[in-house]
Amino acid sequence: MHKMYTMLLLIAILVNGCQSSTQQENDIRFEANWESLKEYKIPEWFADAKFGIFIHWGVYSVPAYASEWYPRNMYQDSVLWHQTDPEKSKPGTNSVYTHHVETYGHPSEFGYKDFIPMFKAEKFDADQWIHLFKKAGAKYVIPVAEHHDAFAMYKSNVTRWNSVEMGPKRDIVGELQQASKKEGMHFGVSSHFAFNWDYFNKEERFDTWNPEYEDLYGPKHERYAPVSKEFMDLWWRRTTDIIDSYQPEILWFDFYIDRKEFAPYHPKLAAYYYNKGLETGQEVVLQTKNMYFESFPAGSNVLDIERGKLSDIRSAVWQTDTSIGKNSWCHTEGWQSKSANSLIDDLIDIVSKNGTMLLNVGPKADGTIPQDQVNVLLEMGKWLDANGEAIYGTRPWDKFGEGPTIVKQGHHSEGNNKAFTAEDIRFTKKDKILYAITLDVPEDGKVLIRSLANHPKINANTVKSVEFLGEDAVASWNFTGQGLLVETETGLKAENALAIKIEVDTNL
Incomplete structure (x- = not known):
C-alpha cells in the first residue's frame, strides 16, 4: 500500500510538473501583435x-x-x-x-x-x-x-x-x-x-x-x-x-x-x-x-x-x-x-x-x-x-568617445566618413573597468583623455591601475586639469588602434 501511494504521489508530481512547465511555455509565447512582441529581449x-x-x-x-x-x-x-x-x-x-x-x-x-x-x-x-x-x-x-x-x-x-x-x-x-x-x-x-x-x-x-x-x-x-x-x-x-x-x-x-x-x-x-x-x-x-x-x-x-x-x-x-x-x-x-x-x-x-x-x-x-x-x-x-x-562583453560608457572626427549616420553613409586620428578615442566599459581606445597610434606615446577631466567616478582617488593592452610598454599616468594623461617612454608596438585599460574601485 505504501509503495502504491508513493508511486501515485510521484505520478501526480510529474503530471503537475509537466502541466506547470507547459503553462510556463504558453505564458511566454509571443503573439502576432506588437504589444506582445515588444516583450522580446535581445539575447x-x-x-x-x-x-x-x-x-x-x-x-x-x-x-x-x-x-x-x-x-x-x-x-x-x-x-x-x-x-x-x-x-x-x-x-x-x-x-x-x-x-x-x-x-x-x-x-x-x-x-x-x-x-x-x-x-x-x-x-x-x-x-x-x-x-x-x-x-x-x-x-x-x-x-x-x-x-x-x-x-x-x-x-x-x-x-x-x-x-x-x-x-x-x-x-x-x-x-x-x-x-x-x-x-x-x-x-x-x-x-x-x-x-x-x-x-x-x-x-x-x-x-x-x-x-x-x-x-x-x-x-x-x-x-x-x-x-x-x-x-x-x-x-x-x-x-x-x-x-x-x-x-x-x-x-x-x-x-x-x-x-x-x-x-x-x-x-x-x-x-x-x-x-x-x-x-x-x-x-x-x-x-x-x-x-x-x-x-x-x-x-x-x-x-x-x-x-x-x-x-x-x-x-x-x-x-x-x-x-x-x-x-x-x-x-x-x-x-x-x-x-x-x-x-x-x-x-x-x-x-x-x-x-x-x-x-x-x-x-x-x-x-x-x-x-x-x-x-x-x-x-x-x-x-x-x-x-x-x-570589445567582447563590454557595454557603452557615459559617452561613446571624443575627438575631432565626425561620423556620418545612416544607411550607405560610410563613403562620407574621414579617416580617424590618434585624437579620436572611443570608450567601452565592463564592471569596474573603463577602456579608452585610440583609433590611431600616437607617435609620441602620449594619450590625453579629455573626457576624464573632473569626472566624479574616475579620478586620482578612484583609479587603481592604468595599462596598455597588448603592449610590453609600461603606462605612466596622472590627472591634469585637461584630463587623464597616459604615456610611455619605451615605445609602442601597436600598428592599429591602442587600447588603454583603466581600473577603478567601483562599478561604472
Whole structure:
C-alpha cells in the first residue's frame, strides 16, 4: 500500500510538473501583435558578441563582374531601372549588359539560369572557412541563404532552384551550420528573396519571359507594381522553410520586406520565429533595416544599418553590416578590399555606441576566399587577440568617445566618413573597468583623455591601475586639469588602434 501511494504521489508530481512547465511555455509565447512582441529581449550572447561574418556567395559569383547585382543588370539593355523608384530610372545600356553579351551571348540565349551549372563550388570547405572566421575573432556567422536571384543555397522544400538539386549539389547552409557548431560559433542566415519580385527585367526578348523559369525570375507584372499576395505567400513559405529546417540563431532580412505590402507579415514573422526559438531552446535574433518606414517598432527586433553607422549611443543593441569590399559584396575581378586598420577602427566605433559589426566576405565561385580578404581577417584577429577584452562583453560608457572626427549616420553613409586620428578615442566599459581606445597610434606615446577631466567616478582617488593592452610598454599616468594623461617612454608596438585599460574601485 505504501509503495502504491508513493508511486501515485510521484505520478501526480510529474503530471503537475509537466502541466506547470507547459503553462510556463504558453505564458511566454509571443503573439502576432506588437504589444506582445515588444516583450522580446535581445539575447545577452548577441550583445556580447560584437563581431560576425557575413558571406555573399552564390551563382552571381560565377561571372564575378561588377557586383552581386549582375543578375539584374545583365537584363538592362535599354533602361537602367532604379531598385525602388521609377522616377530615378534612366535610359541607356550599362557595362554589365555589354560585358554579358560580349562574353556569354545575348540574355535570350544565355540567361542567368545558365550560370547555375557553372557554379560548382569544387574547393568549398566549410570547416576551413569557419576556422578562418574564428581566427578573425568573429563570434557569429551569417551566410546568404538566398539572394534576390532566388537561388537557394540550402536544401529547399519549396523551390527546385537550390544548391542541393543544382549547381554544387551540396547543402551549403547546412555544411556551414555544422562547421559553426563544431567551432562553438553562433549561426544565422540572411534572406534577400523579397526583392525577387522586382529584381529581373522581364521582357519578351529575354529568357526571363519564358514561363518555364518563372519560379526563378519571378512572376510577370508591371514594374514597381505592389507585391502580390501570391508572391508574399511564396516568400512566407520559403522563409518558414528555412526557419523550420535550420533553426538559425539569427535571421537577417534585406531591405525589400520593409515595403508596406509586407507589413501584415511582420508581426506574424517575428512571432513565428521567436516562438520557434522558445521551442528549440534558442535565444534568437531577428534583424531588419526599417529602411522605408518603421516596419518593426523599436524593441521588437535588432536594427541593422547597411554600410553605415550611428553617430551616438543607442540604448538598444544594433548592427552595422558592411563588406571588406569597397565596391562589392560578392567576389568580382575588380574587388577592392578595405584595410584592416580602417575596419578595426569601424568595429571599435560601432561597439562604443552599443553596436555590433557584421563584416562580409566574398568567396570565389570555386569556394576559395581570396588571399587579400584572408589577410584582412587575420590582421583583425591579431588585434582582437591582444585587445579583445576591450570589445567582447563590454557595454557603452557615459559617452561613446571624443575627438575631432565626425561620423556620418545612416544607411550607405560610410563613403562620407574621414579617416580617424590618434585624437579620436572611443570608450567601452565592463564592471569596474573603463577602456579608452585610440583609433590611431600616437607617435609620441602620449594619450590625453579629455573626457576624464573632473569626472566624479574616475579620478586620482578612484583609479587603481592604468595599462596598455597588448603592449610590453609600461603606462605612466596622472590627472591634469585637461584630463587623464597616459604615456610611455619605451615605445609602442601597436600598428592599429591602442587600447588603454583603466581600473577603478567601483562599478561604472
